[in-house]
Amino acid sequence: MQTFADIIIVNARVLTMDDTAPKAEALAISGNRIVAVGSTAEIEPLKGPATRVIDAAQGTVLPGFNEAHMHIFMGSVGLRQLSLYKVKGFDELKAKVEDYAARNLDLKLLLARSADYTILSETERTTRHDLDRVISDRPFAMISPDHHTAWANTRALELAGLLHGRQVGVGNKVVMGEDGLASGELREADAMQPVFDLSETGGREGLGIGTGGEPDSLTPQERAIDLDIIRNGLAYCASLGITSIQNMDGNFYQLEILDEIEKTSGLPVRVRMPYHMKNFMPISDLKEKAAAWHDRFDTDRLRCDFVKMFIDGVTEGESAVFLDDYAHRPGWKGDPLFSQQHLNDIVTEADRLKLPVAVHAIGDGAVRMVLDAYEAASEANGKRDARNRIEHIEVIHEDDIPRFKELGVIASMQPTHPPGNAGLPLEPYLSFIGRDRWPLAFAWRTLADAGAEIVFATDWPVSPLDPMGCIHDAMTRKRWADDLQDQRLTLTETLAAYTSTGAHVEFMEDRKGRLKPGYLADVVILSGDVEATAVEDLDAIRPVFTICDGKVTYEKAPT
Structure with a gap:
């Protein structure tokens, strides 16, 4: 009895990442496994009445991307935070923060991410006084792109109990100003955590990477x-x-x-x-x-x-x-x-x-x-x-x-x-x-x-x-x-x-990371041919389908 594939991808430029057969035109998936990779003529017979056929439109098909170092909770929280990516200068920062504050009146802590070390000056470090000029009546903090430094305004430092300084762990520092009070700069996780504790998540997104702990009590x-x-x-x-x-x-x-x-x-x-x-x-x-x-x-x-x-x-x-x-x-x-x-x-x-x-x-x-x-x-x-x-x-x-x-x-x-x-x-x-x-x-x-x-x-x-x-x-x-x-x-x-x-x-090279028969069906279909695209235009190529474990987990909406 003929066994048909659940999904067939055709009209593709398949880069298998398998040195024994590096390129193909099509592939077939049954359950959570790849069952065939090859030419269109080789894959077509696996199409049955219930098979979903995806036309890759000559786009590159790759093994699904493996993001080998990330922080899912912190990153996911960041999707809700104010992004200061590429923001430069006091006026732009103030406008961004004021708009965010007006749209989020219920937030206990206004928290921004991706604040460059030189966001306000190429030569001088940002202080709480700078941020007080941005916003002073609500606690506000911003985090550097590397998440190893944060800057907080006076209100946030007061509520976090850091304004007068605090001893934190080895390698961590509440930077102090010449006036004997915290300057606003907080270096490393233990110094930043008291401010993050003020947020809607209570800083829980930083527990694993920061203090190494677990939530004390949770509703x-x-x-x-x-x-x-x-x-x-x-x-x-x-x-x-x-x-x-x-x-x-x-x-x-x-x-x-x-x-x-x-x-x-x-x-x-x-x-x-x-x-x-x-x-x-x-x-x-x-x-x-x-x-x-x-x-x-x-x-x-x-x-x-x-x-x-x-x-x-x-x-x-x-x-x-x-x-x-x-x-x-x-x-x-x-x-x-x-x-x-x-x-x-x-x-x-x-x-x-x-x-x-x-x-x-x-x-x-x-x-x-x-x-x-x-x-x-x-x-x-x-x-x-x-x-x-x-x-x-x-x-x-x-x-x-x-x-x-x-x-x-x-x-x-x-x-x-x-x-x-x-x-x-x-x-x-x-x-x-x-x-x-x-x-x-x-x-x-x-x-x-x-x-x-x-x-x-x-x-x-x-x-x-x-x-x-x-x-x-x-x-x-x-x-x-x-x-x-x-x-x-x-x-x-x-x-x-x-x-x-x-x-x-991950010790999983025997079952993922390549597009070959018997491997897990983790696949990304891209909108263009990466090999034929100028390198400066590679970021314009977008995923149109993501398949993980044989299931479509993302499908670009038709335009």
């Missing part, structure tokens, strides 16, 4: 708000062609919400989450919590199977860790959040438990510390295919470049982060790292040529989530000086960093 209404926020964020992911996310938040509360969505309406994207290990947590948590979470959440649709950590902060906040001094601040290299021995101990225990590790490391000093920890774990437990990662790697020392291949460490990087990309200014970043570090900053090509495996992502909401926008930024990156190497990857390498390599990082 059914508050949980319903959070669930609705995350549902909207997941739908937004699907609308951008994303079928897998690696959510770096890492708290149990989010896992339970995601599990509820999966068991009711079904997750529109696959989710991978870590256990977030902070410097104040006992190492025993890895066995008692991280391994237990892994046992409970371990399906192809929702899994918790790795450990996430921070070793430093960000360059603009002067909290990244460098081997040598900041160029603008002699004597300061940054303070790591863990000692080398403490980091080694945690990574070694996670490795013993067969839990991969992903560590945020911005400066070359932080990157070296993480590589040293991975090497220590390998020496203690024996070498294995751990697929440990380093997140961001904004600056690297030349001596550490070959260690990625030697240790099998994956470079998780963001094409939207280099200054000059995605609307980001060049300063103060370039001055902070100094000219000598420019050649090995955001060194994608250098690392790839040395054999490192690279995955791309946006770190949403640090950068806009759109994969095609990110691919555009990767392919159009400009050099900061003529004598610097072009660090761009090829289009094929860039697409792999958003699809097949992401699956490999």
Whole structure:
């Protein structure tokens, strides 16, 4: 008896990301699996009376995008917040905030995102006095694009109990002014959290990544708000062609919400989450919590199977860790959040438990510390295919470049982060790292040529989530000086960093990340041919269909 496909995609330019058969014209899906990839003539016989036929109109068809580093709760909340993306100058900021305040009279905290470090001045830091001139009668705060710094007005600082300063965790800081009161600048999660606690979500979106905690007490209404926020964020992911996310938040509360969505309406994207290990947590948590979470959440649709950590902060906040001094601040290299021995101990225990590790490391000093920890774990437990990662790697020392291949460490990087990309200014970043570090900053090509495996992502909401926008930024990156190497990857390498390599990082390369028979039916259909499109126009190509696990999760409305 003839078995027909549920969905057939025809008239397509299929890029399978499978080296054995890299291109095709059509593919067929039955249930949640791809059953055939090939020519139109080969696929047509699988069309039955109930088969849905999708005409790709010569658009590119790819494996669904894998967003390898993002924050789903924080990003989803951000969809409701005021965006200050590309806003410059006092007048524009004031107009934006006043309009937002007038439209949101019931908000307990006016919160804006994507506020550039130089939004008001190229040379002076924003203060509470600046923000008081913007709005003074309601609490207001704005968050930097990297989410490592926030600025709050006086009203917000008063309500949060920060106006007179407060001791916060290592690597965190309530910046004080010359008048003995808080300046308004808050560096890192522990310093920002008291202000975020004033918001409609009570700052719950930052618990996993920030304090590492769980909500203390929650009303059914508050949980319903959070669930609705995350549902909207997941739908937004699907609308951008994303079928897998690696959510770096890492708290149990989010896992339970995601599990509820999966068991009711079904997750529109696959989710991978870590256990977030902070410097104040006992190492025993890895066995008692991280391994237990892994046992409970371990399906192809929702899994918790790795450990996430921070070793430093960000360059603009002067909290990244460098081997040598900041160029603008002699004597300061940054303070790591863990000692080398403490980091080694945690990574070694996670490795013993067969839990991969992903560590945020911005400066070359932080990157070296993480590589040293991975090497220590390998020496203690024996070498294995751990697929440990380093997140961001904004600056690297030349001596550490070959260690990625030697240790099998994956470079998780963001094409939207280099200054000059995605609307980001060049300063103060370039001055902070100094000219000598420019050649090995955001060194994608250098690392790839040395054999490192690279995955791309946006770190949403640090950068806009759109994969095609990110691919555009990767392919159009400009050099900061003529004598610097072009660090761009090829289009094929860039697409792999958003699809097949992401699956490999997750130990799922045997069933997703490629379009081939027997693989999970995770597919994105684009509005144009990416190979025939000029790189500067890649962001104009849009997803028209997203299919995850064999189900259409997004379909562009007809125009």
